[in-house]
Amino acid sequence: MRTVVSAGEWRHAARALAAGEAELFGLWASTGEVHMALRDPAAGLRILSVPVSEDRFPSVGRHHAAAQRLERAIGDLYGYTAEGAADDRPWLDHGRWGVRHPLGEAEAAGPGEPYAFLPVKGESLHRVLVGPVHAGVIEPGHFRFTVQGETVVRLEQRLGYTHKGVEGLMRGATLARAAGLAGRVSGDSTVAYAWAFAQAVEAALGVAVPERALWLRLVM
Structure with missing residues (x-):
């Protein structure tokens, strides 16, 4: 279940994470929004989305340290700033892409500054x-x-x-192409990523896989 929330509700969820009342499952962005997947004992798994205002959104990492690197990745890919963040250094962008914010309002860029x-x-x-x-x-x-x-x-x-831009390549891809991309996210975790992607697709489409497929996954 996905819910669009206000900035205040987003901060409340971040403080709940800091208090141990929920678990952070993911933090990512899309055009105009930032999304947070969390699980709490009462409501189970939820996805909260907060609209970005002037390329800014309230920092989750300010309250819950585990979100800091994810916020830094959002900044590199989309150019969105986490307000109140404890750490705003680049994370994925090493200044070698030739472009800044490739999934947002992309612009040409030269070599980056030395990492601090x-x-x-x-x-x-x-x-x-x-x-x-x-x-x-x-x-x-x-x-x-x-x-x-x-x-x-x-x-x-x-x-x-070795950031490969998989998120951007996934956009508009066929399921077969996307499955191949998922398997290439991490060279030493090919089975784990491909399996997780398959399960996500099956859950979204309501597909039950044959028993043989389950055994093949077990062997892998």
């Missing part, structure tokens, strides 16, 4: 840099450890190096 990692103060601090290129099959990611002896004082992550 959070400062760490103290004595005898040492930084250990890992990635973004790794030896295995995991997705590229940069991890910056600041340590004091064996104590990790701060760990900062930088992801988005």
